[in-house]
Amino acid sequence: MKRVALLGMPNTGKSTFFNRLTGASAKVGNWPGITVDLLSARILLGTEMVEVVDLPGIYNLHGFAEDERVARTFLEEQPVDLLVVITNATQLDRQLALALQLQALGQPMVLLLNMIDEARTLGIHIDQQRLAQELGMPVVAISAKHGMGMEQARQAITQALHEAHPPRAADIERTFAEDSALQTRLDAIFSATVDVPVSATDRLTDRLDRLLLHPWLGLPLFFVAMLGMFEAVYTLGAPLQDGVAWMLERVKTGAVSPAVTAWPPLVQSFVLDGLFDGIGTILSFLPIIVLFFLFMAIIEDSGYMSRAAFLMDAFMSRLGLDGRAFVMQLMGFGCNVPALMGTRVMRSRGLRLLTMLIIPFSLCSARLQVFVFFTTAIFEPWAAPLVLFSLYLFSFGAAFLTAVLYRRRLAHAEPLLLELPPYRFPTLRQMWLRGWREVTHFLREASGFILFGVVLVWILTHFPKDVPVASPETLAGQLAALFEPLMQPLGIDHLMTIALLFGFVAKEVVLGALAVIYGVGESELAGIVSSRIDWVQAYSFMLFVLIYTPCLSTVAVLKQESKSWRFTALAIGWPLLLAWVVSFVFYQGARWLGL
Amino acid sequence: MDMRAHDTPVATLADLLPGQHATITGLSGESELRTRLQSLGLRPGRRVTVVRRSRFGGPIQIRLGTSDLLIRPQQARTIFIK
Numbered sequence: 117m118k119r120v121a122l123l124g125m126p127n128t129g130k131s132t133f134f135n136r137l138t139g140a141s142a143k144v145g146n147w148p149g150i151t152v153d154l155l156s157a158r159i160l161l162g163t164e165m166v167e168v169v170d171l172p173g174i175y176n177l178h179g180f181a182e183d184e185r186v187a188r189t190f191l192e193e194q195p196v197d198l199l200v201v202i203t204n205a206t207q208l209d210r211q212l213a214l215a216l217q218l219q220a221l222g223q224p225m226v227l228l229l230n231m232i233d234e235a236r237t238l239g240i241h242i243d244q245q246r247l248a249q250e251l252g253m254p255v256v257a258i259s260a261k262h263g264m265g266m267e268q269a270r271q272a273i274t275q276a277l278h279e280a281h282p283p284r285a286a287d288i289e290r291t292f293a294e295d296s297a298l299q300t301r302l303d304a305i306f307s308a309t310v311d312v313p314v315s316a317t318d319r320l321t322d323r324l325d326r327l328l329l330h331p332w333l334g335l336p337l338f339f340v341a342m343l344g345m346f347e348a349v350y351t352l353g354a355p356l357q358d359g360v361a362w363m364l365e366r367v368k369t370g371a372v373s374p375a376v377t378a379w380p381p382l383v384q385s386f387v388l389d390g391l392f393d394g395i396g397t398i399l400s401f402l403p404i405i406v407l408f409f410l411f412m413a414i415i416e417d418s419g420y421m422s423r424a425a426f427l428m429d430a431f432m433s434r435l436g437l438d439g440r441a442f443v444m445q446l447m448g449f450g451c452n453v454p455a456l457m458g459t460r461v462m463r464s465r466g467l468r469l470l471t472m473l474i475i476p477f478s479l480c481s482a483r484l485q486v487f488v489f490f491t492t493a494i495f496e497p498w499a500a501p502l503v504l505f506s507l508y509l510f511s512f513g514a515a516f517l518t519a520v521l522y523r524r525r526l527a528h529a530e531p532l533l534l535e536l537p538p539y540r541f542p543t544l545r546q547m548w549l550r551g552w553r554e555v556t557h558f559l560r561e562a563s564g565f566i567l568f569g570v571v572l573v574w575i576l577t578h579f580p581k582d583v584p585v586a587s588p589e590t591l592a593g594q595l596a597a598l599f600e601p602l603m604q605p606l607g608i609d610h611l612m613t614i615a616l617l618f619g620f621v622a623k624e625v626v627l628g629a630l631a632v633i634y635g636v637g638e639s640e641l642a643g644i645v646s647s648r649i650d651w652v653q654a655y656s657f658m659l660f661v662l663i664y665t666p667c668l669s670t671v672a673v674l675k676q677e678s679k680s681w682r683f684t685a686l687a688i689g690w691p692l693l694l695a696w697v698v699s700f701v702f703y704q705g706a707r708w709l710g711l
Numbered sequence: 712m713d714m715r716a717h718d719t720p721v722a723t724l725a726d727l728l729p730g731q732h733a734t735i736t737g738l739s740g741e742s743e744l745r746t747r748l749q750s751l752g753l754r755p756g757r758r759v760t761v762v763r764r765s766r767f768g769g770p771i772q773i774r775l776g777t778s779d780l781l782i783r784p785q786q787a788r789t790i791f792i793k
Contacts, residue, residue: 175747175750175751176746176747176749176750178746179746179747179750180743180746180747181747206777207776207777207778209752209776209777210750210751210752210775210776210778213750214750238777240777299754312776312777317774317777317779325762325763329763329765329772331766334765422781425770425781426765426769426770426772426781427765427769429765429769429770429781429783430765430766430767430768430769430770431767433769433783531744531747531782531783531785531786532770532781532782532783532786533747533748533751533780533781533782533786534780534781535751535778535779535780535781536772536779536780536781537779
């Protein structure tokens with residue numbers, strides 16, 4: 117099968133074009149020596165099936181950024197029949213450089229001038245024929261977003277493939293030396309073919325930026341925008357999640373339960389409380405992931421993400437992070453899972469890993485349930501909100517402390533050099549495609565791991581089979597007993613440690629688990645808890661719940677996104693250690709003060 | 712023209728105020744940074760305008776032809792201008 121590689125600088129609409137060309141058929145593929153996800157799709161061009169691979173956006177074929185290495189490795193290792201190079205037609209003065217570098221490889225090429233509609237609006241005129249002549253390759257003007265010129269692009273690619281020689285891998289080394297001569301050629305071609313008016317900037321963008329990046333109003337507006345997005349995702353998401361939970365419950369009691377009544381009780385429990393609940397855990401994330409990425413598509417594709425970096429960078433750069441990391445951290449307060457997936461906008465691996473390390477400290481809505489329960493059960497009404505607020509402070513504190521401690525270890529050389537594109541609104545199609553793709557990705561990569569974890573906890577709490585579920589005699593109870601010497605100095609007793617083991621799966625189940633462990637209904641739980649532990653113990657327990665591993669799904673996504681077990685181990689181990697130290701210092705300190 | 716003769720330090724992109732423009736004369740960073748800056752269009756001979764600077768020593772928004780870029784002051788100091 118013939119292979120086409122799609123290349124271009126970041127912010128050229130390369131993915132939009134890829135989506136247009138291939139529809140929703142694209143899949144994440146594995147390539148030897150490549151560590152990042154590359155989308156590829158098989159499509160029918162003319163009379164033959166062709167594989168199209170979307171390479172990461174690069175500024176320079178000879179550059180040092182991770183994405184640039186990936187693209188280089190791919191071209192050197194994989195035989196390619198045709199390079200399709202996509203450019204932003206409004207920025208040909210620098211974008212042609214990449215096209216010229218790629219042309220030096222000697223492989224057949226097609227050049228696409230994307231966002232031709234924007235270029236025309238700005239009054240930029242491009243002599244397409246002359247450009248094709250000068251470069252010696254087909255040049256097609258398109259607007260991938262609006263679908264303009266797609267048919268011509270398709271034809272040009274088919275035609276070029278038809279004429280292509282046998283595919284070969286590129287010899288990039290050889291072309292390094294030619295870069296300086298290339299610049300002169302670029303300037304000559306550019307001035308001969310492109311006519312840019314004196315002031316070619318988007319007026320609306322300038323006006324919006326004067327407001328949104330205003331020295332005093334910029335930050336408050338940013339927080340309002342974040343709050344708006346947060347509210348939208350999670351207020352729309354909560355009923356959807358409830359709906360999914362309701363439907364699952366119906367299926368469970370209506371269909372699955374009756375179907376398994378003939379089976380032995382242990383098998384029944386395994387199917388209902390192990391397998392089915394595991395699948396339920398996975399499904400409950402889907403509405404949030406879709407919604408999150410619908411809104412992320414707006415924030416990202418509109419260009420506001422770079423503006424957030426502008427506004428927050430002065431502070432975040434001191435932590436070794438940038439403004440985009442802050443956006444993801446904030447979104448983590450709803451749910452850590454999509455926020456971790458959203459870090460993919462950061463192309464530098466070190467920066468991304470550091471951000472992924474701090475997101476799990478964001479006090480997500482599942483943990484909030486636990487805290488609301490404990491604060492109302494244990495604390496006076498006047499103190500409860502303050503207690504809750506203090507937990508939010510700890511959440512930020514733990515994240516910033518972690519960033520400061522690990523910024524050297526996960527050092528990234530990449531300086532913040534972001535483009536500030538004009539404001540654009542993504543099409544609904546782009547938004548849906550994004551949400552859909554993220555959901556399928558999550559299902560494929562993370563669901564097996566989540567199911568495995570839920571089943572494992574079921575085994576721990578149901579064996580040996582003659583003792584009450586989740587009691588101290590079960591495997592979980594024995595495991596908790598093992599940890600007792602470690603947990604006692606934190607004021608966390610044996611039974612609560614079992615609940616923490618449950619909490620490893622999902623924080624939503626901590627309360628239910630406590631009810632099972634104490635052998636009471638959830639309505640009586642508050643009374644039992646307040647009679648058995650005092651406020652110092654409760655607060656220590658909450659600190660531990662806040663800081664240690666948020667949930668199995670988070671762990672699964674940490675692995676899915678980092679592709680590294682070592683990093684995943686760090687992202688589990690470090691918060692556990694920190695949780696222990698913080699709870700220890702708090703509990704022992706409070707006792708020492710006589711509280 | 713020797714700038715040191717007047718005892719004035721060489722001006723860099725970080726010295727420009729919003730609204731001011733200048734021509735890039737050279738890049739002094741290490742080679743990785745220089746490569747990246749050049750592929751973004753920041754190379755000698757290009758005219759560059761500072762659009763705005765963020766508060767508390769944050770990034771600088773610059774305009775090069777039809778593109779706007781964010782750059783931190785630390786990197787802007789490696790770009791010589793006149």
